[in-house]
Amino acid sequence: MSTKVLIIVGFAFILIAILSSIKLSSGARFISTKLGIPAGIIGVLMIIYASYSSNLVNYNRQIEQVSIGNKLKVEGPVSATKVISPIDQDSVDCRILTMGVYPETNKNDIWVLIRPTDDRYYPQSDHTNTSYKRDGEWQVVTRFGGDLGEVYDLIVYEADVSASSFFSETIAKWKEADDYPGLQLEEMPSGAKEVDRIKVYTRKNCRGVF
Template sequence: MFTSVIISVVGGIIFILFAILYRKNPGLSVGLASIGIVLLIYGGFTYGSMNPIPINETFDTGNKLQVEYPVTQVQVISPVAGDAVNCRILSMGVYPENHNKDIWVLLRPSDEKFYPQSDWTNTSYKENGKWQVVTRFGGDQGEAYDLFVYETDSIASAFFSETIAQWKAANAYEGLTTEELPPGATEIDKIQVTLENNCRGIH
């Protein structure tokens, strides 16, 4: 399909160039230009179908803890324990220098199951001692959530990524029991927050 896009675009440009060359013949020039424009539109539409523009997800940020330096351990700095949060927030934290494991946020609502959180990077995004990940809540207003921070080895990280992919494919987010958490995942921080609004049915 990509070849047809190239052919359409190149063909469209060629027809438009011929239209310019034959501008002394208005009928021929208009016909060639029309074909060229149609080919360019077709090529652009086909490319857009192959590479759809991603939908930007909106999220809120909550209160932040003051970071004490030097950072000696991975921790969450936003949201803050006891916060009332919106349905989608950006969870943020810090990690010490030379930290080489993946960082995951897992939510545990009232059903006592764990829900790993990810965005396009799957794991939390890490840079210059700070990490962050879009965190999505799906419960009732006032419901309490435990927000866990885990560090993982590559096997545990792959398990969480594959689990999320399976949930998305099935459109069924079943959660993980404590026994299902991979052995390579280690809990390193935990806070509790409540939902400010009703987030039921929101992914």
């Protein structure tokens, strides 16, 4: 049963419980409390179950498990977009929060792509798709799915509107098909400009985590 149907049925049971509390002019109840009370309990449980099985709650549970790696100290004015966490040659968990800085003059979207040993490129996103930007700082959830000690290039791109749309549409297609084949270098959009790159290693076996 889909989440939407569960919620609708749950509210229907709660409505039955509400109706069981209504008395008619004769003194009898509209619906017996023997039916209404169990219906209300079942309805509440169904809505709770539907909420916790939804994508939104699953996403929130994942966000709570994001780790933060070592972080570079930034001093003085920022002249270029770059990553400050994790740091080059760092060992990372399967899911991390990649963070960076950017000059205030930069109006392009910022994307993080990872390149594992299969030599393909995987754009990273959370529910906003592009990296979150504010007041000269940016961040995005980054997921690794390789073996223990696998090396990754973590690459930061500035993307124009066309390139950013391409990455967003690519992620949407992969999610719909539940297949993440990665991008080959020749598939990368021309409007995406590489601005920083570091190497990181997985400190755990991350295969099958996501």
